[in-house]
Every structure is written in structure tokens, then in C-alpha cells.
Amino acid sequence: MTHVLRSLSPVLCAALAIFSSLLTGCSTGTIVLVPVMGGKEKVRVELTAHGPTHAAEDGFEIQFVSFVPNKAPKTPDFIFLIGVKDAKPPRSITVEDITDEASRMFLTDEAPKVTAGVWRGELLTLPLSDPRIEWIHRMNSEIRIFRFTIIAADGHRVVLDQASSFPTYIKDVVREAYGLKS
Numbered sequence: 001m002t003h004v005l006r007s008l009s010p011v012l013c014a015a016l017a018i019f020s021s022l023l024t025g026c027s028t029g030t031i032v033l034v035p036v037m038g039g040k041e042k043v044r045v046e047l048t049a050h051g052p053t054h055a056a057e058d059g060f061e062i063q064f065v066s067f068v069p070n071k072a073p074k075t076p077d078f079i080f081l082i083g084v085k086d087a088k089p090p091r092s093i094t095v096e097d098i099t100d101e102a103s104r105m106f107l108t109d110e111a112p113k114v115t116a117g118v119w120r121g122e123l124l125t126l127p128l129s130d131p132r133i134e135w136i137h138r139m140n141s142e143i144r145i146f147r148f149t150i151i152a153a154d155g156h157r158v159v160l161d162q163a164s165s166f167p168t169y170i171k172d173v174v175r176e177a178y179g180l181k182s
Contacts (some may be wrong), residue, residue: 029053031158034163036145039163042050042126045163047172052143058152059085062162063118065146070125076177078106089114089151095121096130098147098161101141104132106146128178136174142166144159 004154029048037041057064064081080095094104112119126133135142143163150158 032143032144034099034102034143034145035104036161038099041098043098043161043163045143045145047163047165051165055148055160055162056083056139057160058149058156058158060090060150060152060158060160061085062146062148065144065162065164066166067170069173069177075125075127076174078123078126080107080148082119082148082150083116084117084119086153089119090153093119093121093151093152094149096147096149097144099135099142099144103147106132124153128175128180136167136171138167139171141165 028097029046032045032047034045035040035041037170051129061083062081063083064079066079067076068079069076080092084090089112091112092108092110093112096103097106107121107123109119109121123132135144143165146162146164148158148160150160152158
């Protein structure tokens with residue numbers, strides 16, 4: 001069974017969608033319309049028992065968007081992975097967080113390299129003061145929407161909006177890695 005929730009805050013949408021899927025036992029997931037860019041757009045997100053589904057189109061599939069901890073220095077990296085089915089790497093990839101009022105550019109790769117069918121974008125040892133991750137300080141669970149703009153090898157443009165869930169316990173782990181108490 002699929003549910004569509006409209007015109008709710010992203011946090012409330014996420015909480016209701018997860019709660020709803022637990023109660024109904026939906027095998028296909030729950031559809032949530034998440035407002036982005038200050039409510040100017042809504043992104044359709046399918047939430048499953050394993051989290052948001054991966055956005056995919058034209059041989060590109062978002063495989064991972066999240067923090068990964070480091071041993072030393074004791075800070076997390078922010079990692080993006082895209083599966084690429086074409087033998088040729090794309091011409092460029094940009095990633096921006098479009099969740100809030102204004103989008104925030106996370107990274108631009110003008111010479112993407114694909115290894116074993118995967119592109120990896122990284123923000124290494126991202127400081128906690130970086131405005132791109134100011135939301136990590138909020139003590140709540142939320143869904144962030146990342147917009148990937150890919151210029152394929154043949155020049156055509158592919159835009160993929162990928163939801164990534166950041167529950168409170170993940171934020172706590174990241175803040176702890178930075179040496180902050182939760």
C-alpha cells in the first residue's frame with residue numbers, strides 16, 4: 001500500500017512515513033512528497049524498510065550519500081557514490097543539497113573518474129562549522145535531498161534527486177566523532 005503525504009514539513013513527512021510503513025507492513029514502500037527549495041518544489045521519495053530508494057536514470061544510480069567516520073583525524077567524511085553503467089565516465093557531476101530554502105553546493109567534479117563502474121565524490125574531514133552541514137547540530141531525524149546533476153559522456157544532462165535519511169542517532173555519532181557531546 002502506498003501513501004502520499006502532501007504539504008507537511010520534511011521532518012514530519014519522514015516520521016509519518018516511517019511510522020505508517022511500520023504499521024501497514026507495506027512491501028512496496030511509502031511515497032512522500034518532500035518540499036525543497038523553500039517549498040518551491042516537491043521531490044517524490046519512496047521510503048522502504050531499507051531507507052529511501054536509490055534514484056536512477058539513463059545508466060546512473062545513486063548508491064550512497066552519507067557520512068563515513070575516519071580513524072585519524074577523528075572527523076567524518078561526506079561520501080557520494082554513483083553507479084555508472086556506461087563505459088565512458090561522465091563529463092561532470094555536481095552535488096547540491098536542495099532541502100532548505102536555498103540550495104547548497106556540496107561539490108563539483110569537472111573530471112569524474114569511474115572505477116569498477118562507480119564514481120566516488122568525497123568531502124574529506126569536513127569541519128563541523130561548514131555551513132553545508134549546519135543541520136547536523138539539530139537534534140532531530142530528517143531527510144535531506146541531494147540533487148545530482150550529471151553531464152553524461154555524450155553531453156546529455158541527467159538530474160537525480162536522492163533522499164538520504166539522517167536519524168538522530170547518526171547525527172549523534174557524527175557529533176561524537178567531532179568530539180561534541182550529544
